[in-house]
Amino acid sequence: MAKYKGIEVEDAVRPLLPHMPLIEEYREMLQSLQAIWDNLNLLGQLSGTTAEIGQTREAFASLTGELLNNLAEQTLAKREQEMKARSQVVIDILIRNLFERTADIGFLATDGAIRQFAASPDDPWALQQRFREYVRKYSVYDDIVLLDRNGRILVRLAEDDRIAAIRDAWVREAAGTTAAYVESYAHSELFPERERSLIYAYRIRSEFGETLGVLALCFRFGDEMQRIFHGLTVHDDPAVMTLLDADGCVIASSDRWQVPVGAELRVASGQMQRVRFAGRAYLAFASDTKGYQGYMGPGWRGLVMMPVDQAFDIQDDDGLDIGDPALLASVMSGGRAFSEPLRAIPRKAEAIQRDLSRAVWNGTVRHGVATSAVVNSAFSKILLREISRIGMNMREVFSRSIGKLQSTVLSSLLADSQFFAGLAIDIMDRNLYERANDCRWWALDDRIRALLANPSAKARREGLEQVIRYINSLYTVYDNLLVFDTNGVVVAVSNPAYSALVGKTLEAAWVGECLALHDSQSYAVSPFAASALYGGKPTYTYLAAVRAPGDERVVGGIAIVFDGAPQFANMLRDALPREASGEAVAGSVALFVDEAGQVIASSDDSYRVGQTVSLPAELIKPEAAGCARLIALDGQVTAVGAWPSAGYREFKGADDAYRNAVTALVFIPLGAYDPQARSMAVEGEVAMRRTSQPTDGEIREIATFHLAGHWLGLPVTAVIEAVDLVGVACLANAPKQVYGALIYRNETLPIYNLHAALGLPDDEQPGVRRQVVVVRGESGGNFGILVDRLGEILEVPTCDINDLANIYVGVASVLASVVTTHGGGAQPMLVLLSEETMREQLRGCPLPAPQSA
Template structure:
């Protein structure tokens, strides 16, 4: 995405973009060079230069336009890249917070209906220590809370779990608000319920008398907000510390900051919800800023006005993150990637097109002066100067292109890595809640009493109905489960929210013997187990995770009387995580895979769940929490791949004994693989000057399929961009690819047939891209066009450097009969025999 910026902004940004400055200097040097050459040609050889002056003027005008427009485009491209990068992080800050707080709204709704807690608040029991222990058991499973308290309708604290800060009561207005509401109340501010904190995030809900339904009190769940935000910042902030990540309220005031010494909580900061590329001032420093409001999750909007924001100072926004991506790539892959420049970086493509235009103009001028003497030598001298100066400028030009290319690739690599990191974080956070749920619900007194009863519960219809009602109430609150079921000590399922699966009932069936053995071996109420991600009859035969916890005898904690199982709705939930992580990034796919590369979830329809992804073994062996990114060939396309291995969340998968590593993979495609991209060859082949070649034979050199070829320059008229070819139906003549019009000084000189020289030489069609050129060749009164990959030079060689080909009897021997020994014999240039070429194309025998 490219943003339009005013000239003043360009001037403001440019000093911070060294690579763009180098490119601007390169363009300016080329512009001056063309002005000088054009003036010299007009003064010294106006007649001889008549045919080339219009082209030179067009080139000069093009550079004038490039200097004015291209630099602005490049600056805007780099600004857009930074804005997109910090925007992704700003969006993830608020998205992670909202997803986490959504779970809290479900928690308070469920816990406020707990029969034991309601009976205590109603005064039906007086077991304060037992209730405190029950609340602490809840906190031990849902470790995101740092305080839980029960209050009566007058605001008196009946019990709290944090005895280090004892409270007698509260007069906070949230109590009256909660008592009057039939849903949860979310409060974030200073409160006498948490006197030691400047502000607290509390979820409260009224509690009802278990028999009469009268409002008897309030449950408050106090979220450990500071610890949660510190974890988000530590996990997702820029490791180099160039930007600051923060959470804002509706007044644009900082709630929490990744670096409080830099931007402190309480500060009011500028925001940018519209992705405006303008700089914003804060505390005497200019910043690029991106802001995202809460987008909501599962119908929960998030706290009113909350926003995620990332700010990066302009003086460091375009530095850091340097990678040598291009140098580590296979040259063919690098060239292929570059051939797709137009799709992923239009300004980069424009620079490359300008370089190709310069090359063609110089090449054509040299061809035109082939064999000329006397006054025509003046033009040739000018063209030689163009070529020499252009070569020096082109070196700087190529460096600018490489720098910009690195910028685009490095940004994409960082982005894919960050997205993969976010995806495993979302997964671990979500599944952490599942481990909490199953352990807490296993402590439900009604379930414990039912399974501990002497009579088998499946024979007691009233008891089964009561258990089923409890499970259905839970399932209505926690919609991420398709089924919640309870089984007895033998593993027989006695109650379920989905009693029927695939036309049969699950009631009376047994869970797997190895799963039952794991449940019976769980040592405490803090333990749980999870079935491997595999097809489950409880999920319609589809693969999923099923979380289990032991239900214990209420009178004997060591006795396991059964268990509870919760079936995670993996297909839509995992898919939603992947798509949420990708956001609106077009062309990207994401997958969750296990350590074997087996797909757990995928946005790629060609890789459904259960298939295996072919992966580099070093990625599958990455340590937990590690990330990597690289350029790969994926499904016949060049792609940026990001990969991160899960590392758990809080105690989940960290210290709770559960291990199930998942890798998140992100693929961002840059275009299909091109076996012969025809790009980048000319920068790698330099012909050394040979002073003895003066008066020798002149050849026009060019590239086909990465190899250097030559044609006698006397038969070459000019080169034209292959983009001007008009394709026509050619039947069985695969070498003939279309027609090309010849036009000089607005006069139409007819058209020529264009033939694919790569196909004639090797039998494989050439790929036409922005480097492709058509060389116009004339022989014996006939004129044709030859498609080649790129132009090279028009050098002269002595007879001693030309030798007969030893392969004239082979397939391409009819076209290549000579080699040129260049660079002291270190480089061989294949020479296309013109008479043989025309004989093949015109269906007549070669001339002697």
């Protein structure tokens, strides 16, 4: 622990507190109020007015430190979680993308046209057109190059007359590797103006296994990183997102003016750190990739850096808008959102405020009883009123601080749910972008086109299945690939389990849509529905028209059946929020739903595919930037984040005819929901005031208190003081008007149960101690009244008090009179009790021996 301006705080947050303006504001307000209170307390002690009040000073100071320390820790934890999540996504989204590239190079290296050219180079124009067609679909590449095994350029999409041959090491490596691909991120002579280029390469082999050359796919690395950064950037965001190579060198940056490419940063992974860079202090969080399908990438890391002096400026000082108060009250009573120390803070604040209120209330009562004996009675009452006012101000600051603490914790959880929903839908869009590309490219395969255009070709089915089975072996996200003719008759399948489909006619409407596609850039997608092509399970099927070699005549189509069940579930599981251990948050669930709220996929079995979820409309059809809500769901208070599909690159873009509204939802359970739960009642001001304008008539002082929503009172002269309900003993077989007894000033004090006497509900709140108003009895026969909380001490003109004796009879006769004017705004009517009636009722009840409390 460390000291910060008189407050004890954790070492980790001490250097950051000067940069947390909101916490500084609360600290200054609380310490200023405490200084005023100290002066008032000193005056009270000198006048003998506030003997009890000084006891709460230390408790207030302790709670001030605890509250501000926790608020600082939660503010830091919220920022850390945001930075951790973003740094993880920076690297993992990229790794998923690069995994697809490793499959692309392996397949494209077997392309017949490329093989033929590598074996017998001639006019490169036709092959350049084929490369151009590929890049139109796979727009993640900016160049494709075919070289001989010595590095001489045979064909290049982006022609450059200055470069005829290159000596890059990856050329030799790709020509002789036994691996499935070669991945190189280094300076390449293909792009002399670039410091580094990301290239995927593989050898071209003849049908006899001879190496004919090397094919290279040049990835649009800079463009892709800026897309990733842009998708993770929030408005007015001071954070800098970067990508580090294995040596800690920055290879991509969202803000090259703050953190330039080429800078070296030595940061450990998996922990928040404070670093200095270019003379400025930053918070930094770096994440290693979790990998994808066993692919771990080139050893890169995602890093998020936040300038310390701006890290905590992006705060929303408004509380969360939670329509149902039971939601917040339920979360505060238990669950994962708030630790026990955090849940205890509001209880401690309320207990301290209650103690202060009781001290002021008792002091005011005493001065009201002994007015004639106290020379400085007017001064004492003014002093007590001022102490009460300062106490109210402190309570207001505590309330705002606690509200901000609660808001920080909950808004962090809501932001998590929204962020991870955005991650899930981004993963889906990027994945399905590849599917739309695959079907269109494979429809251009020369072998598929030739065999499908020639119904009488020998071993037609075997030839087609050889091609599509090889494709399916590289692209395992598909359950099956089918080729069909212009009548919709299945000619070949890649998965032997579906061999029975060969020769059968596909009746689905999307067959006609596929065969009617007007060019090689167009594709069709089935609705998400149960399909015989997928064993009766629902999925998407992507289709493209196959055209005859040499012309645009459609000769059939190719259908690729996405293995939706495991693939979508894996995407959703990867997007679940995680504990520090790396395990998914217990009970958290992620879904993909359509615009009708029907489940497309779930991260576990808690939701069935096809089931309709009942949620607010803004979660099913959220705005483009997503949203998050706190709701009651299946008996749990749940943070729900939602994010709609926006597509990726050309997929679902402005020029894409395909539209399919899908929303990702992430649910984080926070605790059991109790619709009756309510936050603690707030203590009101207890100092003395008048109920109406000054009058020349007689004035009576009334000590008031609250009970089950009713405002009750007794003459100050009938009251000794208020005490906490501590050490009460239950009385066996006692009448309902007797709550129990406690020891007061070495005597047994019976406690009158007004709840029972007046037939009021007894809604005692757990963890909140009630109070007992001690009523002055005859010959020392004092008794107590159980109350929920204390009210004000009022000066009431006698003419404003109306007798109720002729209206209420029986047990209700404890209600003696009513104050007709109290000036309390929204306060209920003030009813005065009859201490004589209560005393008589207690006298008529022989008190049994006390039992254990």
